[in-house]
Amino acid sequence: MKVLSIVEPYATLIKENKKIIETKSWKTNYRGELYIHASSTKILKRNKELMKLVDNKSLNFGNIICKCNLIDCIYMTKEYVENMKKNNYQEYICGVYEEGRYAWVLEDIIPLKKTIKAKGQLNIWNYYNELEVMNLMQDIEYGWIDKDNKKHSFVNELFADNYILQSPKEVIKNKIGVCWDQVELERYYFKGNDWNIKTYFIVHYDDDKCPTHTFLTYKKNDKYYWFEHSWERFKGIYEYNTEKDLLLDVKDKFIKYELNNLYNDERLLLYEYKKPNYHISVNEFYNYCEKGKNIDFNKW
Numbered sequence: 001m002k003v004l005s006i007v008e009p010y011a012t013l014i015k016e017n018k019k020i021i022e023t024k025s026w027k028t029n030y031r032g033e034l035y036i037h038a039s040s041t042k043i044l045k046r047n048k049e050l051m052k053l054v055d056n057k058s059l060n061f062g063n064i065i066c067k068c069n070l071i072d073c074i075y076m077t078k079e080y081v082e083n084m085k086k087n088n089y090q091e092y093i094c095g096v097y098e099e100g101r102y103a104w105v106l107e108d109i110i111p112l113k114k115t116i117k118a119k120g121q122l123n124i125w126n127y128y129n130e131l132e133v134m135n136l137m138q139d140i141e142y143g144w145i146d147k148d149n150k151k152h153s154f155v156n157e158l159f160a161d162n163y164i165l166q167s168p169k170e171v172i173k174n175k176i177g178v179c180w181d182q183v184e185l186e187r188y189y190f191k192g193n194d195w196n197i198k199t200y201f202i203v204h205y206d207d208d209k210c211p212t213h214t215f216l217t218y219k220k221n222d223k224y225y226w227f228e229h230s231w232e233r234f235k236g237i238y239e240y241n242t243e244k245d246l247l248l249d250v251k252d253k254f255i256k257y258e259l260n261n262l263y264n265d266e267r268l269l270l271y272e273y274k275k276p277n278y279h280i281s282v283n284e285f286y287n288y289c290e291k292g293k294n295i296d297f298n299k300w
Contacts (some may be wrong), residue, residue: 005120011038023095
């Protein structure tokens with residue numbers, strides 16, 4: 001869904017049909033269905049006249065609260081601003097009307113029966129739930145892109161010296177990526193969600209291949225979820241009662257199916273890592289993940 005984040009009380013005023021124009025400093029060519037997200041940001045000074053239109057108890061910080069249709073984007077002339085102030089004063093005090101700004105005209109405003117918790121983003125952004133993300137990734141195959149932008153369907157002897165971590169938009173364009181790339185695409189799709197997204201790098205250090213896997217998890221409604229797309233055997237979404245249960249399950253599957261139960265406990269490590277820079281090499285990716293938070297299996 002297309003979403004616009006707006007600070008309170010303006011978002012709630014739209015939900016309650018007391019405001020049908022959102023004023024912006026920038027133009028949009030988008031027309032169509034738009035969901036309104038009440039930003040977590042709180043404005044420091046509130047116009048008393050404005051606040052008479054809304055009850056403080058009805059404000060919905062950090063939630064998608066209604067949907068509408070964006071039907072027009074009008075450039076504000078001096079005459080437009082003066083006319084709005086004279087003939088539609090309530091709308092006028094619910095926005096910032098100045099010559100050179102834009103009036104986004106909304107209609108068919110419908111409050112959501114159940115609000116959706118979200119972090120929000122700048123500009124118009126996309127909100128996806130987990131099933132939508134899985135569907136969006138259906139055409140991404142497992143493989144990698146080398147320094148010359150050539151596709152490889154298998155991780156082979158060329159991988160270590162020729163792999164470059166793709167950006168999410170590159171994965172979408174190329175329709176291919178190993179788990180390292182696909183996790184960044186998942187992170188990109190989930191970035192508007194307020195689900196405590198985490199990404200992990202599990203690796204077994206040996207004298208040869210040092211097999212790894214990266215995966216994304218999130219917490220929703222007090223449950224923990226492993227979102228898996230690149231590992232074909234386990235493609236899907238898995239629910240757990242605790243984060244520990246989740247990580248131990250991935251560990252056990254990695255040992256059984258990637259290491260064939262042949263491993264050294266001291267060489268099997270798990271790191272939680274944040275978003276890396278794109279276009280880094282294999283060694284740079286390893287080094288980056290190793291600077292993340294080490295999850296000590298032995299303490300469990």
